[in-house]
Amino acid sequence: MNNKDLMLQHPLAKYLRQERMPHIWCEGCGNGILLNSFLEALDELQLDLDNIVVISGIGCIGRAAGYVNVDSFHTTHGRAIPFATGVKLANPQLKVVVISGDGDLFAIGGNHFIHAARRNVDIKVICANNFNYGMTGGQYGPTTPLEAWTTTTPYGNIEHPFNLVHLAAASGAVYAARWTTLQVRRLKASIKKALQKEGFSLIEVISPCPEIYDRYNKLGTAVEVMKWFKLVSEVHKAYDPAKAVITKNRIIIGEFVDIEKPSYGRLLREMTAQVKEDLEGENTK
Amino acid sequence: MEITQEQKAFALNGDEAIALAIKQSDVDVVAAYPITPQTIIVEKFSEYVADGEVDTEFVCTESEHSALTACLAASATGVRTFTASASAGLALMHEILYVTAGCRAPVVMAVTNRALSAPINIHCDHSDSMVERDSSWIQIYVENSQEAYDSIIQAFRVAEHPDVLLPVMVCLDAFFLSHTLENVQVLPDETVQKFVGERSIPLVTGHEGKNVPFKLDPANPLTIGPLDLYDYYFEHKRQQEEAMQMAASTIVQVHDEYGQLSGRRYGNGLVDAYRLEDADIATVCVGSTAGTTKSVVDTLRAKGVKAGLLRLRTFRPLPIAEIRNSLETVEAVAVMDRSNSFGGNGGPIYHEIRHALFDAQARPHVVNYIYGLGGRDMPQSIIRNIYTDLQEIRETGQVNSYVQFAGVRE
């Protein structure tokens, strides 16, 4: 049996563009795990693939849009969320998923994130957070922890990082969860939940970057990073996101926000219908 | 006789050469955002900062738009600033490019020329900086890493000259230069520091009616960047055009002064003519392709073909007299553009060369080759074919196609 036959037998093969495989992510990179969990979620929900759109920004995980066998778009740096907003508003039937990285979503695209969350646009954002700009060589970014080493902070980072779940909660997201790539089943369940929920959702996935960030920070191989995840992860239910700051000794994981609120699209359609009705009423008078 | 300073050769790629030039130029503020293939410049420089080798404030902002804004603001306080970008990053800076020039902030930026999306491509072409040719930034395109190093040092002197006060882009080809090791002759730190000197600040009339230094300083308050409507905006834009004209002579003067220190010259600083004196046919280009072309010219010359090359080192301001003087005696000219002006019937350099030659005594045939988009290689064979086409045009006096795409698959 050659490799190709093996590939065809992969249970998730139909969700992938197989001519694009194997993926280009580094040995032990968490992006593969994240993508797997997303595809497992799709498989379990048995969603119609014609109604799913995956949008990515720039960064290592940006490749995900090209790998999934659904309609997808790889946007310019930081613009995955506004692109997704356009898709969702143009065709409200679609399930629109943004899969992108911390640098893309929270630095150059940070403004889009807070406003899409505030408006409650019905899109699902899955963020691979590896604490640095991996693809461009490991510069510090908006999630790099204090004191962490990167190529642009050779003596340690002096900028305070974002706490992404807190940012999502404060901005108005209806669902915010954080997992590491170790908790694959919980991550999958979380993605399934978000896909079935109306409104803006963030799932932050703490992901190893063994070749760059983890190496600079002497966190060891991917296996050792996973061991570290196991050691420091604490699962909580409805923990105060403001207090869920990531440190070397503690990563609070779980669902932080899970509320109901009408989405922007729904309110827009309801208002248009109402205005139309009122106008028609006036015309018949 | 030129006084040449003692220099040391280092194996540096273009990005590292630029980082070193920045280190030696006493830059006060560097703000940048990572984008391939510019990243090495900023990474290397952040090491200098962290190791205490430079006294520079360094900040990684959250986007290119913010990076240039931070540089503009720092520059407005009278200090020396630098940033670097490419492609989508430069495009995102677009708004602030105009603001920087309009505020007459002498920011220096390295642009590692990279293709624009979509589709996404990280390799070399000149689309990113060519679209910014009207932004009132001085544009210098370099042929190799040595010139990148030399040009950055010269750029501060040109930008900060009180008659100029315009920002400068030093453009180098992605990967071909940014990531390729080369022997680079490096001047001693003190020599560069002395050459670049302190930024001189001219006086302007402020809102209290007094002449005050042109910088934001609480001791002498000044408002930079206010609303400026139809009553004065036009005059301010006219001033920018004048500054561009002053930039041309300043570039020549600074380039010459630097030549005396280093022994290195690139034509007169505006154009770099290669075996053009008696040429019958010639190509025109910017950037690293000039190196390959020179080698083709040598081969052709050895066979008795009178071929030449005109490399534009400075694209803004456009050295119109130099272009005309260099090319008006040539019979057929091929302009090689590493970017396209879609629907504009040729690339930007082609348009401007034809514009410069319109008033020439004897107008040569001028044709255009769009090449190398998205990092497509430009081998000697394609350049040889271009010269063959030129020979045919010269012999027959006929041009079959004015704009062609060299190296694209049909």
Add this chain to the structure above:
Amino acid sequence: MSLKQKGWKELPIAGVCWKPATEYLTGDWRTFKPVYDLEKCSKCLLCPMICPDSAIRWNKGAQEIKFDYDFCKGCGVCANECPMGAIIMVREEET
């Protein structure tokens, strides 16, 4: 604005402000004008603090407040807030 406007050769570069904004008298915008009754005034000095345009000054020598009509836009906040009713707003053309 002066009659003879500066040409590009005389104008300071970069659009820096070369004359004070105080040449532009925002008092032109006013429809209602504050008028002051010294008899009623308790000299509490609330009005100079609350004026959004800093157009009310305390004249220490004369022990009274003074409106700067060059810059008072006539918003009426002072009249509304005066605890003694010492300021009233009247139509500009009626003064």
